[in-house]
Every structure is written in structure tokens, then in C-alpha cells.
Amino acid sequence: xxxRLGSFIRANVEPIVDDWSSFARxxxxxxxxxxxxxxxxxxxxxxxxxxxxxxxxxxxxxxLRKSHGGGPREGGDALSAAEIxxxxxxxxxxxxxxxxxxxRALRAxxxxxxxxxxxxxxxDDFDELNRFHESIDQVATESIxxxxxxxxxxxxxxxxxxxxxxxxxxxxxxxxxxxxVTTCDLTSEQSGVADQIILCTHRAKLIxxxxxxxxxxxxxxxxxxxxxxxxMGALGDQLVREMRALHPERRIVxxxxxxxxxxxxxxxxxxxxxxxxxxxxxxxxGRAPVNVTIEGDPRDVILSVQNEGPPIPAGKMDSIFDLLVxxxxxxxxxxxxxxxxxxxVARNIVVAHGGAIDVxxxxxxxxxFTVKLPxxxxxxxxxxxxxxx
Numbered sequence: 001x002x003x004r005l006g007s008f009i010r011a012n013v014e015p016i017v018d019d020w021s022s023f024a025r026x027x028x029x030x031x032x033x034x035x036x037x038x039x040x041x042x043x044x045x046x047x048x049x050x051x052x053x054x055x056x057x058x059x060x061x062x063x064l065r066k067s068h069g070g071g072p073r074e075g076g077d078a079l080s081a082a083e084i085x086x087x088x089x090x091x092x093x094x095x096x097x098x099x100x101x102x103x104r105a106l107r108a109x110x111x112x113x114x115x116x117x118x119x120x121x122x123x124d125d126f127d128e129l130n131r132f133h134e135s136i137d138q139v140a141t142e143s144i145x146x147x148x149x150x151x152x153x154x155x156x157x158x159x160x161x162x163x164x165x166x167x168x169x170x171x172x173x174x175x176x177x178x179x180x181v182t183t184c185d186l187t188s189e190q191s192g193v194a195d196q197i198i199l200c201t202h203r204a205k206l207i208x209x210x211x212x213x214x215x216x217x218x219x220x221x222x223x224x225x226x227x228x229x230x231x232m233g234a235l236g237d238q239l240v241r242e243m244r245a246l247h248p249e250r251r252i253v254x255x256x257x258x259x260x261x262x263x264x265x266x267x268x269x270x271x272x273x274x275x276x277x278x279x280x281x282x283x284x285x286g287r288a289p290v291n292v293t294i295e296g297d298p299r300d301v302i303l304s305v306q307n308e309g310p311p312i313p314a315g316k317m318d319s320i321f322d323l324l325v326x327x328x329x330x331x332x333x334x335x336x337x338x339x340x341x342x343x344x345v346a347r348n349i350v351v352a353h354g355g356a357i358d359v360x361x362x363x364x365x366x367x368x369f370t371v372k373l374p375x376x377x378x379x380x381x382x383x384x385x386x387x388x389x
Contacts, residue, residue, distance in 0.1 A: 005128045006054035008114050009047050017043055019109040024102055046081035050135040054128060082142035086150065089143075096147055103140040107133065166208055174201035199246050206278065209271055210341035213348070223345075223352050225265040227376055232269065232301045233260035236294045239273045243281070250281055251289040258296030263376030268349045273303065275342035276369050280307035284367070300355075301375060306368040312361040320359055321347040343369075
């Protein structure tokens, strides 16, 4: 009688490791530096887990649970051999597809070696083979999950460090450019250069704020808000004036009506307004104005930003607020080079205030982003505040 698969794996670790290590070295340039010892350190425990799983009793409900990815985790609270494999592969420069291909190779290697060891197979062997495939799927899933977690953690750390380290030089460059404009006797050409520096540092500041907020969101934290009484109409007036100064070639019109007071985070709502206006300028037609409307009703304050230009494609409407979804330029159809963080961050700020944000886009009516914000406290008066431009 031939050897059961679990026992076969235990007795043939050497040829299995040799087969796997040869395949690993063919996957990536970094793989050429791998040694059999480095592989053996975590592959032997991984093969032992598979053999133990094959030899342990398993009910039909346990088999069903394992087929859905709920099998027993190898390693307890410590890193499992599959997770260690993910760490080593990431450090060796393997991408996730190359790592997954190793598990396909391991599956084929074990099955082929086992089949070559005997011609005497019975029906129980097919059940054992199914369990083997489930075990491979289990350890591959652990490796993929941990690999993805490490990549996400590294990306978040990188964004956090990048955002923190860029804040001071951006602020310093903007301050020095503003100081040149106000205190130096500049020629017209020099003044124009200084204005461009201010514009560029302003854009960099907005991107930096979005990156820092993205880092918080990627870490699973909500964007922190600090509510205080404020006038949304006054904030809109301030931001529109700033955007007019930064984009003198564009016409930005503000309409404010009704009671626009509430309790919101003024700095955060400034990010929302600036992002929406900046988005309208970037993607709208330069021949038509950007219309900013702030209206107060008894319960909510509604902010809308409208621009003419090519409509957002229907296929992108459902994902326009998703991370890294890029818009279109104002010349019709070409992909934008913007990072696609602004609308994602704006939505999260609005949601953190208990509000909602939506978009409509047609060739006739242009594109309109609408934000609906609950006031945060009840009001009985209705003090109109109006500004147009």
C-alpha cells in the first residue's frame, strides 16, 4: 500500500523544498539570492502544518468552513509560517502575483511527486487530495492577507512621513513669496513669478492636507472634527476671494441666501469648499463661471459648486468619490494628472459632520457637486446673509 499524503510530505521535505526553491529563484531577480536554508526555515513548518491538517480528523461542517476560508490558523498568536513567507517574499522584492505562483508550484510539486511514488490509489486518496488543496488554499490566503497588510502599512507610513516632512518647507516657501510681494520693490515680471510661487505652494498645501487625511483614513481612523459656531456664508466668501486671487483668469461667482450659521469644523469645511472649487476650475470650461451657492433652510445648509464643461462619464459617476479616481480635463476627455484625493477626502469630512455629498453631471446643465449639512444645533431665527460676485 502506498504512503498516505501527510506521511509522504513529512518523508519528502527535501525534494519538495528543492523543487520549490528552484521555482522561487526563477520568479524574480531577487530570487537568485535565496538560499535553501532561508527557504527551509519557514517552509518546513508550513509543510508540517499541511501534513498535520491532513492527518487530523475533520467533520463535514469543518470541511465546509475551511472551503470558505475559515480553516484553522497555523501559528496561534505568533506569525505563522505562511505569514513569515509573505514577509520574506516582500523583503526579497517579490510581487504578490509571484508569491501566489509559488503556492501553485508547491501544489503541483507535491501532487506530482506523490503520484510518481505509486500507481495504487483508492477513493480515500481523492478525499485526501481535496483536503490537501484546501490546506494549500488556507496557507496561501494567510500569505496574501499578510502581504497585503504589510504593503498597506508601508504605504500609510510613507504617506505620513511625506506629509509631515513637507509641511514646513511648503509653509516657508509660501511665507517668503508673500513677504517678497509685500515688502520688496519688484518688477512686473518678478511680481508675476512671486505670485506663481504662492499659487504653487497653495496647491501643494491642499495636496498635503489631503495626503495627511488619507493617512488617517487608511489607518482606520475617522477624520477628526472640532465643531464651533460659524457662518458657512462667510467661509464661502473668504474661500471664493482666495480662489479668485489664485486664479485671476477665472470667474468665480458666489450666491448666499438664508441663514447659513451652524456648528461645524471651520478648517475642515474650508478644505471641502476649496477642493470643490479647485475641482471645478481644473475640470470645468474656462469660458464659463464657476458658480458657488450657499443656501440655508430651517434644518440644513446646502453648498453647491457648479461648472460648465464635459460631463462626467456615466460609468464614473458611481465611483467619483472613491480613492484615486481621476477626473477629466477642461479640454474634453483627456485624463487628469490630479491625484484624485480631493473628492475622497471631501466626502469623508462631510460624512464626519453627519452630512451628505452628491453630484449631477449633464452636457446641458454642467457638473454640480452638492453638499447638505445639518446645522448641528437648532435655530429659531433666520438672519439673511447675502454676497454676490
